[in-house]
Structures are given as structure tokens and as C-alpha cells.
Amino acid sequence: MPNDNVFPFLSMLIVIPAGFALVAAAVPRTMGERAQRVMVEVVGAAGMLSTLALAVTMAIRFKLHDGGFQMTSSHQWAPSVGVSWHLGIDGISLFLVLMTAVLFPLALLGGRVKRNPQAHVAWLLLLEAGCLGSFVSLDLVLFFVFFELTLVPVYFIIAGWGYAKRSQAAVKFFLYTFLGSAFLLIGIVAVAVIHQHQTGVLTFDLPALEKTIAGTGTATQILLFLGFTAAFAVKAPIFPFHTWSPDAYAESPTAGVVILSAVMAKLGTYGILRFDLGLFPRATVDLAPYLLTLGVVGILYGAVVACAQRDLKRLMAYSSLAHIGFIVLGTFALTTQGVSGGVLQMVNHGLVTAALFLLIGWIYERRRSSQTSELRGLQRPAPVMAAAFTLAMLASIGLPGLNGFVGEFLILSGTFLSHRWWAVVATFGVVVAAVYLLWAYQQVFHHQPEGENATTRDLSWREGAVMVPLVLLIVFLGVYPKPVLDRITPTIDQLVQSVDQATGTTQPGTGPTTAAPGSRP
């Protein structure tokens, strides 16, 4: 297969953080604790920033109006078992890669740990390699390897640097997602076997598999779809597979929860979009109403349960459930508008959630608590922190002019075109989001502060430096989402068309000439 780049961008994207992880792990302990800390942090920052530079270069070189995979890299790896090193990037993965590359250095800088920084940095770098590898893999086994690889660093980060109940949370997270992955593995093997049965070729190459699997019978597709989706639904998480997340989020250290909620959650929604829609279009169309329902239930249920939370991190976990519900809704709307909105929402949710979890982490560092009952009036001693929290909160609520709005609007209006009543019900989720976030804000930042609350430190320069890029991105993507959407929509349009072709459906149009709008047949 031809490689359309002399420079192996995507391979480097994985190799650089993985390599730096090894370097960080190799920093000798003999040099003294302080020197070692500085050293590993410099290594970590260097690794993540060079990855970021690479990702930005890729984004600049990314060709517009091209819905296919770009910068592909394809090498024979283990032809006897059909596994190849096949990487590629398109409108779906480009911004997830960028977001990942942006968030890791921020998580590193914003979530520094006191104890054993060496291992923390090394695990984070390895985790970055795993996340980036998952987003660019076009071989099912390769994807699975990276997808699973992410579990290990996260487990050790939660268990090593987490809060009081860290070990239970880590175990629960690990077992739950591991169980989901088992279904995925079975699904992957089954897909390859079916392909081999039909063509005589054993391969795990996604584009090759799509050609045969997309045409298999609906019953087969549904079984395979369920296997794949089990893993992704747990990872995202999608209602009702979410109960690991409040515990894992609440007990994670700051860097861990930022990556877990902002980046790794997207592995789930990305997996659905990349594999379910491409490989199993018939099952996708048939099961869309159920998945849409799960999305809508997630939106409302997550928001309602969030209203009853008294811990900021648990509140954010349920808030994430609701926001992931929007992504699911957009994906299974199966209109170009809705799915594009879903992809945009993945990026937006990543940025906003990262900002909020960083801020909550910093509050915890100061006050040793993220309970709303113990925090009060922080806006008085910490106005800059309050302003940053307000901005991220408003983006999360979906205030137009900030990034969250554009994605949500495209999702809801795109869903309205194909599945009107799901969109109508989901729109009410927008109200409830405001209820819990404004309530939390009032509890934590309003009122007259007393005692320790009154002397809470405002953001330090380091924390401010972490927040600035996030704030700028949140505003920029809200005011000018065009550069992002221009690169997302060609891929999505191609994807939705391929689903339509495989199932003989068409996505609904708009305007006065549209006949009987409503559900897709």
C-alpha cells in the first residue's frame, strides 16, 4: 500500500511519547530527589510538546475537501496473522489527535504530583502514546492493542496517586472496561474470520474489512455490532454502563481524571463512529432508535442525577454522562449535520471537561475537599479562578459564543431532521445542565466566605498558564468553528453516504420541498 508521506507523521506520533516514556523511566534515582523531579518533568514536557508540535504540523498539512484517510502509513507487520501497521488520519480523528496532544501537556503541568513524579510522568507519556495510537490505527488488532494499552497506565495512575478509595475505584474501572474489551476482542476475531471465509484472505485491515463485512446479513451485523459497542459503551461511558465513572473520576488524581474524562471517554465514542458505522451499517440503522434512546436517557438521567451530587467530581462524572449522551445522539442521528456535531462535541467536551476538572483539582489542592458543603464564597478570595470556572461552566451549559454550543446545536438540529422526537426530548437536557452547574457554582463561589475559604489562594502563574490555552480554545471554537468543521464535514458526509448506500436509505433533506419529514424509513 502506498504511503503518501515521506515523513512518517503518524508513526512518530506514537513513537515520540512512547520513547520519552522510556527516557523518563530511565532517569536515574541516584541524582537526588529534586534534580530527578525536575529532570522527569522536563522529559515529560519535552515529549508532550514535541508531540503537540507534530500534531499541529499535521493539522496544517491536512488537506481540505478530502474525506478519506490522509498521511497513511502502511507496513507489513505480521502478514501470517493478517496484522499490519496501518495508520491514517481523517476528519474524524484529526481533531481528536490535536485535542489529545493539547490536553496531555496541560494535564502534566496542571496535575503535578508530590510522590514519585517519575512514574507519574512515565505512565502519562505511555498513556498518550496509547490514546494517539488508538485514534490513528486502521488495523483492528493494532487498535485493540492501543485501546487496551491505555488501561494499564490509567490503572496505575488511579491506584498510585488517587484519593482515599483509590484502589476500589481502580479495580472497578479496570474490571469493568476489561470485560467490555473481551467482547470487542471476540468481535474483532469474528470479523476477520468472516472476511477470511468470504475472500480467503486473513486480514485485520479496516478498509479491507469494511468492503465485505458491510454487506453481511443484518442478523450477523447486529451480533457483531453489540460486541464492539459493549466495549465502547463502557469506555465512553454510555448509560447504563457508566457506574464505574463516578468512582473512578472522584478518586483519580487531577491528571488522571482529566485524561480519563476528556480523552479516554472519546475512545468509546470514536470507536462507535469509526468501527460500528463503517463495518455494520445495517445494524447501525436498525439499532439507531435504541442507541438514540440510550443517548437521550443518558442526557436527562445524567443531568438529573448530577443535581443530587454533593461532590464536584461526582457531579462532573454525571455531567459527562449527559454530554456523552449528546455525542451518541448526534452519531446515531445519521445525518451529516448531526454526526459532524457529534465529532465537534467530542473535542468541545474534552476541552471543557479538562478545564473544569483541572479547576476542581486545584480547589482540592487548596482545601483538601471537593464537597460543595465545605466550599463557600471562593469568588471573593479567588476571582480569577472563579472567572475561569464560570467560562468553562457556561461553555458546558452551551452558551452560544463558546464552543459547547455549536456542537450541541448541530447535534440537536441534525437529529431533529431524522428523529424529531428524540431531539425534542433531548433539548430539555439543556435546561437541567444549567440547574446543577449554576447550583454548584453558587455553593462554591457565591456567599460570604469564612475561615479557610476566605484565604483560598487564587490561581498561580503556572495554573494560569495551563488555563489560558483552554480558555482561548473554548472562545475561539465558539466564535469561529469554521476551520474545524470544514475539515470534519467531508469525512462525515462520506461516512453517512456509505451507510446510506449499504442500507438503501437516504438522509432527510431540508426546505419547503421536503416531503413528510420525520424518521428515517
Added chain:
Amino acid sequence: MLSHAYLIPLLPLAGFLVLALFGRRIGEPWAGWLGTATVAGSFVLSLVTYGALLGRTGSGREVTDVVYNWIPAIPHSGFQVSASLLVDPLSMTMVLFVTGISTLIHLYSIGYMDGDGDFPKFFLYLNLFVASMLVLVLGGNLLMTFVGWEGVGVCSYWLISFWFGRDSAASAGKKAFLYNRVADVGFLLAMFLVFERTGTLSYGSAGGGGFLGQAASLPPSTRTAVCLLLFLAAAGKSAQFPLFPWLADAMEGPTPVSALIHAATMVTAGVYLMCRIGPLLSLSHTAQLVVSIVGVGTAFVAASIGCAQQDIKKVLAYSTVSQLGYMFLAVGTGAYEAAIFLMVAHAFFKGLLFLGAGSVIHGLHDEQDLKRMGNLRRYMKLTFWTVSVGVVAIAGIPPLSGFFAKGDVLDNAFAGSLFPWKVMWAVGLATALLTAYYMTRLLVLAFLGDDRWKAVVDGGRAKKDPHESPWVMTVPLVVLAVLAVVGGALNLPGHLSFDPLRWLAPVFGPGAFEEHLSGSSQWVLGVVDALVALVGAGVAFRLWSRETERPALEPALLQRSWYLDEVTDATLGRPGQALARMAASFDTRVIDGAVTGVARLTRGAGSGLRRVQTGYVRQYALGITVGLVVLVGYVTFLAVAR
């Protein structure tokens, strides 16, 4: 100038950015002067733009100004939204009075907020509010209007809870945001529906390619649905029944905020929206009927509440709700011009009344209770006279602006045929009686009678004598008082020569009353209006100039705002909290319980594997790592060996 309309909102936005970055360094009072200057600059720019627009005729008076491509065209559905501004007579009327009043209130705030620790932040919010409000009225499509709509909402939230150290202020801000959020669902759904049916969200009249141009070809059910959904949004923003309780609580904000946002400008956004979609609304009889019934109903209910309030700002708040109801009555009867006329006149006299109330509160050192005021005319002459002008204007006594503006609305209700037996008109007239009554009551309790504030002892110290406010506060009072007097000239009835609001004509057709009412019946109706106003004012004067406690006239039902808060709490608030608690316990017990249950079951069943499954996930994790290494190594080995 018409193609540079974007400068109008950009100027206050620039002020906001400068204040956001350097506000604390600029400090008091220069932050205030900076804010005032940017808004005044906007006002000048809008005057120039207005002049340029007046020079044109017919369809030339509609200019769409695309600033940039906001959401690029989505393949297939063709969804595309520009950050575009629509400059036409309607939007420019709004822009003119918004920037004009904002300039005055910015100036006033320099005096009112004097000495507040967050002085620069106040002007930061205020500037962002003005920028948002201008985007709202200038927006060239529904989504741009929505941007401004939410922007003013969030500024309102910040400004109501400006003194967030007070629990009541923090809660009031949240309440305002949430009521508006509920209503916004209507706005969002309306946009989805409009886009689905017309493929665009741009307004655009017949020639503009927008959805309003396609109004006639839409099915009636769609027209009604869109209008009612947008009316839900409008009812939230403009505090109509049953979504008005937030506005009374919003009085927790500093008084200039109440004057600017919660009386003169933001709360009229709903009326503006309804006028904007007038071409669509006029084609839906059902929607018109709903709008006018809700409007006149709210006008009456709120006026009745205003009669029994004790807090000077609460009286004015309910009065605002009531006047907004009148505006919706006008909109519902198709009299868009009358609605805009009353909106502008109301901005003058209600802005004046709030600023006057602020002057009183300021002078009495934060006293808002009417029953603890009295005889202030001796101490605050200028405030007394200007507030009196405001009261006469809102009461509808000729020849002040309120008489003409309210008369216009009532005449249209009289001539309209939406509802039988002139019920709309009769309820509107009864409301006018109540309006004259409660406003006179306010004036008498605050400015006449005994010096009751002397008897009030706070913390062992008697109040200091009230004082008149500084010039930055009284100049806006005087300017607004003049406008409240002569504002009626904007739209004199009977086709008198001077008629500037006529230039709304390309947007709106003539009102109903001009077609159906003869000159003589207009005279009769005018006399009836004036008599009703005089009766209301006279009764209030008789009842309240000697006596301050008349429990029979202040029943609990009215004092507690028809128990609307209690009803909302019982039907939505407490059940909502209960639902959240139930869902949370469902989540931990049932859903998570199932998960842990399955896990236990597996552990119990697989006794042979017990040793491996002791929960040492470290081992699993290590296993995975080792497994992956082996797998990768094996695969690499194969590749190399090949």
C-alpha cells in the same frame, strides 16, 4: 455607514475586553467613564446609521451585513449560518433607544456604584450586556439573535448576583437564568423547525431569501408551532405569565441594572422578537390569540400585584411586567407599531422611575421600603419632580408619552376582532386604572406624608437626613424626564403631520385601528383613557396620602404574587429535587448494584479461579502488559523473520 453597522456592537465589546484585561488597573472612576464612552460612541454611530437609512426608501431600507461565515455550510442539509446583521427600520429603532438609554444609565452608574469594591467589574458586565443586546436586535438570523439573547441572559445573571455575598442575590441571579433557560427550549425547537421546513434561519423579507419571505407557503400548523415556540422564549425573557416571578427577584441587583436590563431594554427583547417575526405571526390566528390573551392577562395580574407591594423596586418590577403585557397585547392584535411605540416610551418613563427609585434608595442609605419613606419631596426636590413626571407618564395622563403609547395599544385592542365583546380592551382598560392607582400610591408614600424614615432606627443610630444625588445621577433623570414628556410626539394619533415611527412602515403594515376606527371614536377612546387614569390616580391619592396601613387593600394573595412562587415550588421545585434524589439512589442501588452483584456472582461461581480473582488487579494489569509485550514481540519477530 450601513455596511459598517458591526461597529455598533463592537465598540462596547471592545470596552468589555479592555475592562476584562485591565479593569482593576484602570479602577474607579475611569473604568466607568470608559464604559460610558464606548456606549456613547455606539449611540453616535447608530445616529449616523439611522440617518443613512432614512435617506433610503422601500426595500432599500433593509440591509444585510455579513460580518463573517460562522458555521460553514454542512453538506447535504445545507445548514449554514453567518454572523450577519440586519439593518432595517425596526432594528435601528431598537438600537437607537438601547444605546441612548444605556449611555444615560452608564453615566448614572458612575455615581450610584461610587465606592463599590467591584466598581470596574460592574462596567465590565454592563458593557458586555450592551454589546449582547445590540447583537440581539441587529442579528440577521434567528441564531444570531439567540447569541445576543443568551448573552444578555448571562449578563443579567451576573448583574443580579453582583452582590453575591448576599444569599438572596446569588439565588435571584440563578433563578433568572433558569427561568430563561426553560423558555429557551422554545427558541431552540423553533429554530430546528424553521430550519427543517425552510432550509434557512435568516430573517430576510420577501426578497431576502429568509424564512419570513417563505411564511405564506408554510403549512398553517408549522406557522403556529414556530410562533408559539418563539413566544415561549419571549415569555421567559419578557417575564410573562407564568414565567414572571424571576423579574421580581431580579430586583436584588443594583438599581441601574434594574433600570437598564430589567425595565428598559433586555426584558423588551421578547416583544422585539415577536415583532421581528411579525410576517409569520400575522398569518397564525391561534398564535395571535394566545399572545394577546397571555399579554393582557399578565398585564392585569401584574398590575394587581403592584398595588400591594411595599418594596419600591418591586412595585416598579411588577409594573414592568404589566407594561410588557400591554406590549404583547399589541403584538397579538397585529399592532406592531403600537408595541414598539409603547416599548420606547416605556423605556423612557420606566428607566426614569427606576433611576428615581435608585436616587431615593441612595439618598436614604439603602432603604427600599415605601412604608419607611415619606415626605422626601422636601429633601430631594429634583428626584421628586422627575419621578412625578414618570408617574404621570406611566399612569396615562395626557399629554405625556404614556397616554399616547398606551392609548395606541388600547385603541387597537378595541378595534381588533380577535376576541368577542371587546374583552381584551376592557381588561386593558381595567389594568390602566390599576396602573394609575399603584403608581400614585408609590409617589404619595415615598414623597408626601410624614418623615416616617426618621422613626427607623438601624443599629441604634437614627438615619441621617436624605440627600440629593450627585450630578452624574441627576442629569440622566432630567434627560429621561424630558423624553417621557415629549416622547408621545413619536407617534401622535390622528395622522398629524409629525410621524417618525411611520418609517417602520416597510417592516409593518398599518395597525388595525387605523383601518377600522374613525377619527371621532379615537377621540372618545382617548377621553375614556384619560378619565380612567385620573380616577385611578385620584383614588390612590385619597387613600394613601394620610394612611400608610390599609391591610384590606393589600391582601396576602397580592402581596405573595398570587402564590406563583409557591405553586412553582410545589409542582416543579420540590418534585424535581425528589426526582434527583431518587435517581441518584437508583443509580447507586439498582444500576451499580447490578454491576457489583454480577461481579460477586462471578467471583463466587468461579471458585477454581478464586486465587487469580482475588481482586489484585495489579496482577491483571501486569498480565496485560506482559501479554501485550509478548504479542508485540512475537508479531515483530514474525515480521523480521520473514
